[in-house]
Amino acid sequence: MVRGPQTTMSDDRKPYPFRDFEPKWQARWDSEKTFRTAGPGDEGFDPAKPKYYVLDMFPYPSGAGLHVGHPEGYTATDIIGRYKRMNGFNVLHPMGYDSFGLPAEQYAIKTGQHPAVTTAANIENFRRQLKSLGFAYDWDREIATTDPEYVRWTQWIFLLLYSSYFNAESNRARPVAELEAKGWTREQIDAERLAYVADTPVWWSPDLGTVLANEEIEEWKSKGHTVERRPLRQWMLRITKYAQRLIDELDGLDWPEGIKLLQKNWIGRSEGAEVVFTVANKDITVFTTRPDTLFGATYMVLAPEHPLVAEITTSAQQAAVEAYRKTCASKSDLERGDLNKDKSGVFTGAHAINPVNGAEIPVWIADYVMMGYGTGAIMAVPAHDERDFEFAQKFTLPVIQVVAGENVGETSALPCCDPGIAINSGFLDGLATADAKAKMIDWLETNGKGKRRIQYKLRDWLFSRQRYWGEPFPIVWKDGHHHAIADSELPLLAPPLDDYKPSGTPDPLLNKATEWVQLHDGSIRETNTMPQWAGSCWYYLRYCDPSNKDRFISKEAEQYWSGKGASTGMVDLYVGGTEHAVLHLLYARFWHKVLFDLGHVGTPEPFQKLVNQGLILGEDGQKMSKSRGNVVNPDDVVREYGADALRLYEMFMGPLEQVKPWQMKGVEGVSRFLARVWRIAFEEKSDGGHQVSAKIKDIECADKELLRVVHETIKKTGEDIEKLSFNTAISQMMICTNAFTQAEVVPLKEFIQFLTVLNPFAPHLTEEIHERVAAVTGRRCSPLSETAWPTYDPAALVRNEIEIVVQVNGKLRERLTVAKDADEEMVKSLALQSPKVLEHTDGKTIRKIIFVPGKLLNIVAA
RNA sequence: GCCGGGAUGGCGGAAUUGGUAGACGCGCCAGACUUAGGAUCUGGUAUCGCAAGGUGUGCAGGUUCGAGUCCUGUUCCCGGCACCA
Numbered sequence: 001m002v003r004g005p006q007t008t009m010s011d012d013r014k015p016y017p018f019r020d021f022e023p024k025w026q027a028r029w030d031s032e033k034t035f036r037t038a039g040p041g042d043e044g045f046d047p048a049k050p051k052y053y054v055l056d057m058f059p060y061p062s063g064a065g066l067h068v069g070h071p072e073g074y075t076a077t078d079i080i081g082r083y084k085r086m087n088g089f090n091v092l093h094p095m096g097y098d099s100f101g102l103p104a105e106q107y108a109i110k111t112g113q114h115p116a117v118t119t120a121a122n123i124e125n126f127r128r129q130l131k132s133l134g135f136a137y138d139w140d141r142e143i144a145t146t147d148p149e150y151v152r153w154t155q156w157i158f159l160l161l162y163s164s165y166f167n168a169e170s171n172r173a174r175p176v177a178e179l180e181a182k183g184w185t186r187e188q189i190d191a192e193r194l195a196y197v198a199d200t201p202v203w204w205s206p207d208l209g210t211v212l213a214n215e216e217i218e219e220w221k222s223k224g225h226t227v228e229r230r231p232l233r234q235w236m237l238r239i240t241k242y243a244q245r246l247i248d249e250l251d252g253l254d255w256p257e258g259i260k261l262l263q264k265n266w267i268g269r270s271e272g273a274e275v276v277f278t279v280a281n282k283d284i285t286v287f288t289t290r291p292d293t294l295f296g297a298t299y300m301v302l303a304p305e306h307p308l309v310a311e312i313t314t315s316a317q318q319a320a321v322e323a324y325r326k327t328c329a330s331k332s333d334l335e336r337g338d339l340n341k342d343k344s345g346v347f348t349g350a351h352a353i354n355p356v357n358g359a360e361i362p363v364w365i366a367d368y369v370m371m372g373y374g375t376g377a378i379m380a381v382p383a384h385d386e387r388d389f390e391f392a393q394k395f396t397l398p399v400i401q402v403v404a405g406e407n408v409g410e411t412s413a414l415p416c417c418d419p420g421i422a423i424n425s426g427f428l429d430g431l432a433t434a435d436a437k438a439k440m441i442d443w444l445e446t447n448g449k450g451k452r453r454i455q456y457k458l459r460d461w462l463f464s465r466q467r468y469w470g471e472p473f474p475i476v477w478k479d480g481h482h483h484a485i486a487d488s489e490l491p492l493l494a495p496p497l498d499d500y501k502p503s504g505t506p507d508p509l510l511n512k513a514t515e516w517v518q519l520h521d522g523s524i525r526e527t528n529t530m531p532q533w534a535g536s537c538w539y540y541l542r543y544c545d546p547s548n549k550d551r552f553i554s555k556e557a558e559q560y561w562s563g564k565g566a567s568t569g570m571v572d573l574y575v576g577g578t579e580h581a582v583l584h585l586l587y588a589r590f591w592h593k594v595l596f597d598l599g600h601v602g603t604p605e606p607f608q609k610l611v612n613q614g615l616i617l618g619e620d621g622q623k624m625s626k627s628r629g630n631v632v633n634p635d636d637v638v639r640e641y642g643a644d645a646l647r648l649y650e651m652f653m654g655p656l657e658q659v660k661p662w663q664m665k666g667v668e669g670v671s672r673f674l675a676r677v678w679r680i681a682f683e684e685k686s687d688g689g690h691q692v693s694a695k696i697k698d699i700e701c702a703d704k705e706l707l708r709v710v711h712e713t714i715k716k717t718g719e720d721i722e723k724l725s726f727n728t729a730i731s732q733m734m735i736c737t738n739a740f741t742q743a744e745v746v747p748l749k750e751f752i753q754f755l756t757v758l759n760p761f762a763p764h765l766t767e768e769i770h771e772r773v774a775a776v777t778g779r780r781c782s783p784l785s786e787t788a789w790p791t792y793d794p795a796a797l798v799r800n801e802i803e804i805v806v807q808v809n810g811k812l813r814e815r816l817t818v819a820k821d822a823d824e825e826m827v828k829s830l831a832l833q834s835p836k837v838l839e840h841t842d843g844k845t846i847r848k849i850i851f852v853p854g855k856l857l858n859i860v861a862a
Numbered sequence: 863g864c865c866g867g868g869a870u871g872g873c874g875g876a877a878u879u880g881g882u883a884g885a886c887g888c889g890c891c892a893g894a895c896u897u898a899g900g901a902u903c904u905g906g907u908a909u910c911g912c913a914a915g916g917u918g919u920g921c922a923g924g925u926u927c928g929a930g931u932c933c934u935g936u937u938c939c940c941g942g943c944a945c946c947a
Contacts, residue, residue, distance in 0.1 A: 257866080377947095386863090387945050661873095
């Protein structure tokens, strides 16, 4: 439930006049470019200042505008950015728009409006909303991935991938020019490019009219779109070459372990071996992670799509095999994988020779073996693999146990996939699994029957789309070959179309623009477009040097914003949702590594520290959605309570990384807190105006306890911001506010220190109070945003008297107030005089006394 | 099934290396100010009990002078992956 009309705050009821001053400060920050960041080459740049790069995952500017999840991460980074700025850092805190993408195009289909038009309108709305929250972005660095100047460099980086290959010896990307120099043929070179064309089975969505990457299909399926497998000619990026580095180089990153693990599992490294079986004089290679179980292979399975199936199938089995392959081809992904795990398959009639013992085993085809992983063929060891076991049971195939539990001979339940001791395995008998694997691989390699192999689940990145609203490939085709267009022709922009509706065939939409496609020299343009991920793969680099006409980023800007080599990642803090764990975050790392290999960036990783903000649920504890009607619109909250209250509330709800439900009452709570701060500064005049409170006095603080709370607040707030523990920082500032409220006199200096500390959280309110109060007291007044973060005085933190807890046998029995440096003897003697303590030690012998200085005394008595 | 993360009042959540469980806020109760209160200020608020005192951090054990925190087992919730050989 959102607030009913009864509780709506009318204008005269609002607790402090945020509607008057929030827009005022926003306008001032805008016109004065308060948060402009000077980088290398800019006026006012100070290279001696340490840099701090704090980044938000930029939004897709949808028609719905910001939801309350956006300001959660954005406020967190804003607080950090403002705080670092006050601590003398040169802070880069930019914002932009990931503005290519399907929804704009779907909208164009409905309305006929060019996606550029709706995108521009959406961006304008997002910008308005972002500015209404008072974020300290450097708006001069704003970028949109659809901006032609941005598209230019996205295409330029694509061409860099196109003109590079992965050199296995140096384990990094190098220009293909090296291969040309070595006299490689065009075909050989094309087979090595990091961006290449391949005919592969891809995920094609007829209703979206495009193919999708493996990483994307889940998302679109969940939105009700269909996808099907289809062999198509597509552009691919050779991300698999980076599989190992993408795993290894996670180590140096300050990322949540869960996200690292997610990426590792997605890349899916497996160690094992290839084993060559012979079938009808043909070699069929299988991949296995358990070469030690080779003696237990009782049949072989090929994926239905395996190219050798047709060749080995006997005539007797031909009809059955053909029928089975047909069913598999028509099965959707869901039918084949997610829903139906029942085993199915057909015998090919062929037999394979097990290289290690010459045994003849039947060859089957079954859809539980995938063409896309390993070699598309397996040796089945039903005794030690659950899937093979299930299959063997169903088709009554033999099962041979070749691994026993720790005590050889003990029969364990099958299938058993745990390591153990090899049995029934010839020369492996008696070896532990790890040793048996090694020995078998040695045997295979010695006898030319196989070799060690590391396999990854990660596939190459399917990079082309058939839709309109994306970067066109800067490629032309002539005589059946692809060619890069010249850098001088960039950006290559798509022409407007009359009709954006997908044709229902895999033909790219841009084919409709026949004049654009056909070039005078007889070559034709590539008509696929890039996926939305392309723009987000490098936007954090462009922010560093957003208007550079000559390069995607200048060397100087890149070096300065990468820092002095203390870390492996460029961005110091990156905040965004978990949903990008294996998509954007993997793709961007890949591009960054290519740029690193080719000398364009100086760090191997883009994002040093990553924090995932937790999802904000609706007031009903459910995920916010239009259909549930539990969506909270930030515009409404700003109108009712103001930007500062929204910022504060989102930070006060709970830990940043935690999933937490929205509570409109909580917004009222922080709004009341801000109003209390306002009332410390001002008293209301009879005409409704505000005058600076008479309690504020520019005198030395005589109230030691108040002074202690203020300095405690300076200390704790700073420490908590560093830890991103914003909720506890706010809690401390509330305590401080309560102390000021109750004080007879509010000392000006301490009050301004408090405002400074609160400023990153509630910038409008604090600036307004500061400006008005300073004007009256005649103090020099530069804005708080230009003020240094206050330092706390450790001496002010010390309490003269402290409370010591006295426990008897671990139970709290007494509290003693003693001098802060009271020693054990002192506390002990006081405790042993206490009637409450004596009551519980009465008749017992004191065995032991534990003293924790400044904390507690525990008397052990029995 | 596998891999992560979590479980603390009526609610959101606090709790340094193990050392006063429930900070702060919401809600609720009482009081003050007031023509009024849905504003503000003050006090109270884990639970049982008149009290003394007892009991309490999903559940069952363990280590310890002392456990929300460490160990073992277990249940439930959330997220991710899911025939990857």
